[in-house]
Amino acid sequence: MTTSRASELVPVLEQEIVTGELKPGTRLDETLLAERFGVSRTPVREALTHLAAAGLVVIRPRRGAIVATISIRDLMNMFEVMANLEGVCARLAARRITPEERPALKAAFEACDALVGTDRYDDYYEGNLTLHNLIYQASHNAYLEKQTRELRRRLSPHRRLQVRIPGRLIKSSEEHGAIVRAILDGNSDLAERLTRDHVTIQGERFTDFLSTLPPHYVQASA
Template structure:
């Protein structure tokens, strides 16, 4: 039950932090939050611990949890590494994917693409995660899969916001179509290139990404 309630509380706190409603340095008092959400302190503590693993919250001994400071440069560095890790997954997947995994990847893309003309942001985000998970598993490199999943957890709140950029669902789904085809066709070099471009934030996507961030990210970069 505590984990179930923590799962409900987590996205609310994530959203408040990445949109600037809760600014860096804000103390996250377990008792106050428990009263706000109408729960015991146990699911609050679990949610805060999970936010700590994603880098959004800093838990200090005997001082409790506070909202962590993070800059645009920090985020860009993480996205840069994420793009390379996912590109490597795609390259290996193109060489190692099994027939059953090909079918699962095709089906995942069909499900994502069905939402490409909608504004079902949260549903698309979940299906998008499923597609990328299949790509990681198809690399058949468990160490790489673990590393990319850990970094994805750090970036998850910001990737969730990206989906809400106008036109991003359609663009993302079209990019999925090309990279999925490359993986299934066994074109490792193309799969690597397309996946890196899909994950990396550059050009107009960088400007759009900045527009989703509250001002304190830019202040932290100064």
């Protein structure tokens, strides 16, 4: 029950931090948060620990938690590493995907693609997460999968915002389709390149990404 309640708090606090409603340096008092959400301090503490693992909160011994300062440079560095990790996952998946895994990957793509043209952004994001997780699994490299998932978790609040950029769902689904085809065709070089490009933020996508960030991110990078 405690873990369940904590999981309900995490997306709310994530959103408030990423959008700047809770600014860097803001103290996150466990007692006040418990009162606000009508829970005990235990699920609040679990939620803050989760946010700390995602780099959104800093927990200071004997002084409590505060909202972390995240610079654009830090974000871009993480996305750069993420793109390469996911690219390797896709390369290995193209070589190692099993007959049993192939239908699930295709079905995950089709489920995402069916949401294009709707405003079901959160549903698309969850479907997108399922698709990428299946690619990680198909790499059949447990260490790589673990590292990729951990960094993905740190970037999830920002990737969730990306799907709300106008026109991004259509483009994202087109990219997913090409990636899935490359994996199912066993084209490892193409699968890696397409996946890396899919995750990398550059050019117009960089400008679009900046538009989703509140002003304090820009200030923190100066």
